Amino acid sequence: MKLRDSSEIFAEEEDDGEREFGGRGTYIKKGPWSAEEDEILMKHVKKNGPRDWSSIRSKGLLPRTGKSCRLRWVNKLRPNLKTGCKFSAEEETVVIELQAQFGNKWAKIATYLEGRTDNDVKNFWSSRRKRLERMLQKPSPSSSSKPNYKNKATSQIPHRPPQVVEQVPASNQVEQNPSGNNKCHHVVEVKAEEATQLDMVPSSFESCSSDHTFSQVLLPDVSHNQVDYGGLLPPPMCHDLLDPEPFGDATFLDLFEQHKKPGGIFQTSSIPTNAFFEDFPCDLFDYFEDLPNSLDK
DNA sequence: AAATCGCCCAACCGCGCAGCG
């Protein structure tokens, strides 16, 4: 397939009715990039390096702003990008930890993840946050758009085998694991923390009957974070947990403290029943299925 | 089969910062 040159792309822009004019009377193309545009941009970078973005338009190479060109290069054309590849559990762990430490410094966080862009990280976090927020909203039986597992017959619920939950080691038990698989250790530890965040659903507290207790294995002591930060300062706490916004005036920790009190939901370490977990979507526990067999014992 | 919902992701927008004249 023959790619068009820049003059043809400009000509096309002059023909279509959606062109937008820049400050100098030149039109600026917006929207999806074509293969031809990518090709031209690649050539520019090959020749000049990833800089002089604004000259791409001023030289008449592309009807795009320098901003747009840079973004395209950084997010899609740069070599060694993991495009179309979902975040691995390990990458998720890194993002969660670094977000707790740096806040929403996506560009900085992305530098710790090979092949990921700030946009990737931002989108990942945004999706995760939305999911969390959705779960934090008190579900109304009549208006909930998501399936309300509680209201469905048990036979329709995609059951998670009990052993899946039991595979998760307590944070202070992992350290004693003689197998010493650091990678698994790392993932399990932080996943437990994330599960803690996601599980802080007030509606679940209410819907959970008293015999549906939540195992402490999913409530690691956040002060005993065992992740290797590679020289970075360990995050004091995930921001999600400290952000009072989802909980009104109380932070997650406030709620957690309340529920740790005698009679609270977290005081026992008994094995949870499936019923508790049926409140959550299956993929919430995807990490647990990735646990190695060595942790089965 | 059609409608609706939810997720993912590419791309744009606005703002702040740095460099330069």
Next chain:
DNA sequence: CCGCTGCGCGGTTGGGCGATT
């Protein structure tokens, strides 16, 4: 010092698409 310009970053939006109803 000030204004201009380019660049980088974080926030937001809108479309595509698969899953569900």
